[in-house]
Amino acid sequence: MKPQGYEVRTLPLLETSPLPREKGCAFSPPTFEETLSRHGLAPLRARAVHTLQINVGKLCNQTCHHCHVDAGPHRSEVMSRETMEQILAVLRRYPSLTTVDITGGAPEMNPHFEFLVATCRDLGRHVKDRCNLTVLFMKGKEHLPQFLADHQVEIIASLPCYLETNVDQQRGRGVFERSIAALRRLNAVGYGQAGSGLLLNLVYNPLGAKLPPDQAELEAEYREVLRTRFGIQFTHLYTLTNMPISRFLDELFRTDGYEAYLELLVTNFNPHSVEGLMCRTMLSVGWDGRLYDCDFNQMLDLAVSKDCPQTISDLLQPGKVEPLVHRRIVTDIHCYGCTAGAGSSCSGALT
Numbered sequence: 001m002k003p004q005g006y007e008v009r010t011l012p013l014l015e016t017s018p019l020p021r022e023k024g025c026a027f028s029p030p031t032f033e034e035t036l037s038r039h040g041l042a043p044l045r046a047r048a049v050h051t052l053q054i055n056v057g058k059l060c061n062q063t064c065h066h067c068h069v070d071a072g073p074h075r076s077e078v079m080s081r082e083t084m085e086q087i088l089a090v091l092r093r094y095p096s097l098t099t100v101d102i103t104g105g106a107p108e109m110n111p112h113f114e115f116l117v118a119t120c121r122d123l124g125r126h127v128k129d130r131c132n133l134t135v136l137f138m139k140g141k142e143h144l145p146q147f148l149a150d151h152q153v154e155i156i157a158s159l160p161c162y163l164e165t166n167v168d169q170q171r172g173r174g175v176f177e178r179s180i181a182a183l184r185r186l187n188a189v190g191y192g193q194a195g196s197g198l199l200l201n202l203v204y205n206p207l208g209a210k211l212p213p214d215q216a217e218l219e220a221e222y223r224e225v226l227r228t229r230f231g232i233q234f235t236h237l238y239t240l241t242n243m244p245i246s247r248f249l250d251e252l253f254r255t256d257g258y259e260a261y262l263e264l265l266v267t268n269f270n271p272h273s274v275e276g277l278m279c280r281t282m283l284s285v286g287w288d289g290r291l292y293d294c295d296f297n298q299m300l301d302l303a304v305s306k307d308c309p310q311t312i313s314d315l316l317q318p319g320k321v322e323p324l325v326h327r328r329i330v331t332d333i334h335c336y337g338c339t340a341g342a343g344s345s346c347s348g349a350l351t
């Protein structure tokens with residue numbers, strides 16, 4: 001099965017969608033919690049918090065069609081230095097938070113990005129940067145490949161297709177070429193090269209309302225094509241399911257495809273994916289310091305359970321992290337996007 005990249009348009013930003021049920025859908029699947037109960041898996045609870053996923057803002061140099069963040073060049077939500085200082089104070093206090101996963105928007109567009117990365121590395125944390133590749137060619141960002149390599153940051157990069165015509169048609173003229181050029185630059189400083197220790201993982205998500213293909217098979221295909229045509233090396237490919245929220249949800253409603261997609265997700269519920277759901281081991285921090293179970297809940301404004309601390313500054317008071325470790329996860333209909341087929345997470349398929 002050939003992958004297809006998601007489309008990039010430069011439409012005006014759409015208002016973030018409400019939850020699907022509020023749109024008056026006729027299809028009425030069981031709630032996510034009911035499905036978990038049927039499989040003896042409810043309630044969904046965290047079992048650790050070892051990753052802090054930090055959304056440093058919605059500012060981005062692209063305006064991708066399926067972006068769950070609704071990010072773009074005109075968004076003004078950007079994490080302040082003060083909020084970052086609070087996050088760093090929490091990291092100093094809790095060594096059990098071993099991984100910092102930085103996302104956006106294009107996280108590199110936050111003016112304090114390098115400060116955050118360098119300080120987290122000084123604190124001994126593993127740092128991931130979710131990079132859209134084209135940002136590396138923005139004015140003033142040319143040094144980033146070397147900076148990221150020097151700090152041994154893991155890069156997780158969007159490359160939703162390996163076919164030039166497809167990407168150019170769907171993401172805009174020149175996007176594929178710039179992505180390939182960025183990957184070559186990253187390879188040149190050691191990323192994706194065996195023995196370098198510099199991890200370069202690529203991310204695929206389907207075009208439209210279908211589930212991703214088999215991750216291992218697609219990774220082999222990507223590896224072969226990128227190596228033979230472009231001389232590019234990478235570490236792993238992650239396949240992600242499109243979440244029925246934000247711009248993708250708007251698209252589903254516009255094309256009358258929402259119910260069919262929801263049915264696809266619900267009927268492909270995979271109980272084996274539940275053990276590895278990313279919300280069970282991470283905490284998500286919004287650009288304004290508020291806490292969520294994951295980046296998707298963040299975009300839907302579904303805060304962590306009310307009996308937990310609600311902001312990163314709350315965690316600076318003694319004994320506040322403990323309630324988060326086994327907290328009840330706040331779920332809704334979009335959670336079926338994480339459990340359909342092979343499952344989906346920030347690190348790809350779950351089963």
Ligand code: SF4
Pocket residue numbers: 060061062063064066067068069070071072104105106132158
């Ligand atoms: S955050 Fe990622 S998906 Fe969203 S517009 Fe930017 S590059 Fe595209």
Ligand code: SF4
Pocket residue numbers: 277278279280293294295296297329330331332334335336338
């Ligand atoms: S959407 Fe978030 S809360 Fe729901 S299952 Fe996925 S990771 Fe967990």
